[in-house]
Amino acid sequence: MKFKLVCFDVDGTLVDNIEYSWQLFHDHFKIEKKKREEAKEKFFTGKISYREWAEHDINLWKEKGATKKDFFEAMKSSPIALMKGARETIAALKEKGMKLAIISGTINVILEYLLPDYEELFDDIFLSRLFFDNNGHILNIQATEYDMKGKAEALKKIAARENLSLDECAFIGDHHNDVEIAKEAGLAMAFNAKSEELVKVSDVVVKEKDLKEILPYLIS
Ligand SMILES: [Mg+2]
Missing domain, CATH: 3.40.50.1000 (HAD superfamily/HAD-like)
Incomplete structure (x- = not known):
């Protein structure tokens, strides 16, 4: 073998x-595009690490009070x-x-x-x-x-x-x-x-x- x-x-x-699961949740939690774009830009210009970018974006959901149930609702109402x-x-x-x-x-x-x-x-x-x-x-x-x-x-x-x-x-x-x-x-x-x-x-x-x-x- x-x-x-x-x-x-x-x-x-x-x-x-x-395409990317992150987008599904950003859309569901109605995260401000500007906040997401800023972090993305920082990652692609080498100012923050991938992990920092991911942590930043998850914190945006946390700030919205996202619960486990919300994540499952988001998935249930999507075609995934x-x-x-x-x-x-x-x-x-x-x-x-x-x-x-x-x-x-x-x-x-x-x-x-x-x-x-x-x-x-x-x-x-x-x-x-x-x-x-x-x-x-x-x-x-x-x-x-x-x-x-x-x-x-x-x-x-x-x-x-x-x-x-x-x-x-x-x-x-x-x-x-x-x-x-x-x-x-x-x-x-x-x-x-x-x-x-x-x-x-x-x-x-x-x-x-x-x-x-x-x-x-x-x-x-
Ligand atoms: Mg893929």
């Missing part, structure tokens, strides 16, 4: 009908869904003994909603986490630093710990933030891709929106 680790992006890859073939694909890869990882800039509530057993299914999980108090208010934030270029760092981190070469690692993603990790992975698959750049650096392009389509490239 050539590949021993398979890493997945979440928004647009494991989860359908979404688990990607077609996701469960079957995860099961097939696990059956072959492959390690599975999530390397994503998404937020844990998205997976809690659509794939509640994700912590049992995946061996490594990199995402941003929200923790709620007994009344459902945001208590703690654990923002990831492994989005954008950081995704490649997360891949290297897992590979080093598991004693794998990057050639034995595959990655599946859909957007701009997946470009750097796609360059590093032994097999990069652009799935349901919205980024020309990602398509360019990927080894395989999957156009049909069914995750099972990736299996022939991973399981010989």
